[in-house]
Amino acid sequence: xxxxxxxxxxxxxxxxxxxxxxxxxxxxxxxxxxxxxxxxxxxxxxxxxxxxxxxxxxxxxxxxxxxxxxxxxxxxxxxxxxxxxxxxxxxxxxxxxxxxxxxxxxxxxxxxxxxxxxxxxxxxxxxxxxxxxxxxxxxxxxxxxxxxxxxxxxxxxxxx
Amino acid sequence: xxxxxxxxxxxxxxxxxxxxxxxxxxxxxxxxxxxxxxxxxxxxxxxxxxxxxxxxxxxxxxxxxxxxxxxxxxxxxxxxxxxxxxxxxxxxxxxxxxxxxxxxxxxxxxxxxxxxxxxxxxxxxxxxxxxxxxxxxxxxxxxxxxxxxxxxxxxxxxxxxxxxxxxxxxxxxxxxxxxxxxxxxxxxxxxxxxxxxxxxxxxxxxxxxxxxxxxxxxxxxxxxxxxxxxxxxxxxxxxxxxxxxxxxxxxxxxxxxxxxxxxxxxxxxxxxxxxxxxxxxxxxxxxxx
Numbered sequence: 545x546x547x548x549x550x551x552x553x554x555x556x557x558x559x560x561x562x563x564x565x566x567x568x569x570x571x572x573x574x575x576x577x578x579x580x581x582x583x584x585x586x587x588x589x590x591x592x593x594x595x596x597x598x599x600x601x602x603x604x605x606x607x608x609x610x611x612x613x614x615x616x617x618x619x620x621x622x623x624x625x626x627x628x629x630x631x632x633x634x635x636x637x638x639x640x641x642x643x644x645x646x647x648x649x650x651x652x653x654x655x656x657x658x659x660x661x662x663x664x665x666x667x668x669x670x671x672x673x674x675x676x677x678x679x680x681x682x683x684x685x686x687x688x689x690x691x692x693x694x695x696x697x698x699x700x701x702x703x704x
Numbered sequence: 705x706x707x708x709x710x711x712x713x714x715x716x717x718x719x720x721x722x723x724x725x726x727x728x729x730x731x732x733x734x735x736x737x738x739x740x741x742x743x744x745x746x747x748x749x750x751x752x753x754x755x756x757x758x759x760x761x762x763x764x765x766x767x768x769x770x771x772x773x774x775x776x777x778x779x780x781x782x783x784x785x786x787x788x789x790x791x792x793x794x795x796x797x798x799x800x801x802x803x804x805x806x807x808x809x810x811x812x813x814x815x816x817x818x819x820x821x822x823x824x825x826x827x828x829x830x831x832x833x834x835x836x837x838x839x840x841x842x843x844x845x846x847x848x849x850x851x852x853x854x855x856x857x858x859x860x861x862x863x864x865x866x867x868x869x870x871x872x873x874x875x876x877x878x879x880x881x882x883x884x885x886x887x888x889x890x891x892x893x894x895x896x897x898x899x900x901x902x903x904x905x906x907x908x909x910x911x912x913x914x915x916x917x918x919x920x921x922x923x924x925x926x927x928x929x930x931x932x933x934x935x936x937x938x939x940x941x942x943x944x945x946x947x948x949x950x951x952x953x954x955x956x957x958x959x960x961x962x963x964x965x966x967x968x969x970x971x972x973x974x975x976x977x978x979x980x981x982x983x984x985x986x987x988x989x990x991x992x993x
Binding site for chain 1: 705706707708709710711712714735738739742743745746747755757759783804805806807808810811891892893
């Protein structure tokens with residue numbers, strides 16, 4: 545039996561018909577065609593599917609699509625400008641903070657929310673934040689560098 | 705890695721959830737934060753026919769300090785409780801820092817973790833350490849269940865299938881009490897191989913006036929370190945006394961070995977962590993006037 549849910553994703557409203565068991569992650573990818581959200585372990589461990597729910601990072605594989613009505617969801621598409629890259633994404637490119645890229649959308653959204661609360665993080669705080677997102681390519685060093693670089697860049701640029 | 709089909713009932717209040725549970729009984733599960741239940745659904749370790757979702761029950765999203773205790777409603781997220789605990793209950797703030805990761809704590813609830821009863825998780829042990837209890841509501845009304853009577857076996861509590869935990873209550877430590885918390889895990893945010901939490905306070909003469917020690921990850925349920933508490937109570941504090949007490953508490957545990965750690969390793973680490981958290985607790989004590 546399907547249910548009707550009204551979702552707000554990256555500022556756009558969608559009305560979808562879903563089974564209760566459909567995860568928010570699969571709804572974003574398969575129903576709304578927003579394939580930037582990646583699905584890894586499907587039990588909350590790897591962090592690849594992390595999206596923002598009302599501005600806060602959550603695992604979209606551990607949330608049902610039917611639960612997401614009435615919340616504002618932000619995916620990696622929502623933090624990417626129409627042209628080029630956001631400063632955070634640019635820092636990941638500049639510092640080689642990714643290799644295969646599978647974990648990257650989840651890490652970008654986790655970091656996006658983290659930097660709003662910790663504009664001047666220590667390396668230790670960055671590492672603890674990243675512990676919730678598995679990356680099997682990089683060994684994390686360049687990801688830590690990218691996050692630190694993004695924080696420095698944001699500090700140089702006063703908010704508009 | 706997709707759940708078996710289930711039906712879904714959103715409950716707008718605790719009463720609606722209890723009614724739905726009464727209708728569906730054993731076939732229904734309560735969905736709050738979903739950070740333990742949904743993995744089990746995805747892995748098909750759990751196949752409930754009905755999920756009763758309490759996320760719309762705003763009346764359960766509260767935290768209140770009442771008569772020396774903190775009452776945490778079933779919908780209050782771990783992240784929000786951690787923000788409160790940072791100034792009011794540092795032991796809980798430190799424990800919550802070890803519960804999963806930010807993205808997990810943004811959804812996961814304190815009550816959900818307490819009721820899920822994973823023996824390697826932090827909050828059930830904290831409920832023991834802080835003389836806590838839960839409030840369970842069923843068709844016949846409410847009852848309080850003390851932490852010591854709640855946990856029966858891994859993922860198994862004395863709750864009935866038609867009961868909803870509406871609230872967890874933790875006793876706020878007296879102002880002069882010190883605390884300690886430590887765990888060993890493979891990676892920050894992973895389930896602990898072994899963990900311990902302690903609370904201790906002294907009288908004016910420096911003798912131990914009260915002490916609580918609790919372990920997790922060392923058996924099917926969280927464990928109270930009763931042997932250490934008895935050995936320390938009423939006596940002056942010495943380094944040797946703490947070590948002996950910690951060893952006695954660890955010797956009473958019967959941990960199981962698994963792929964991640966042998967039983968002997970867990971016993972040894974339990975003794976070390978017990979000594980560490982008791983020592984930290986003493987270091988944080990303020991002498992009573």
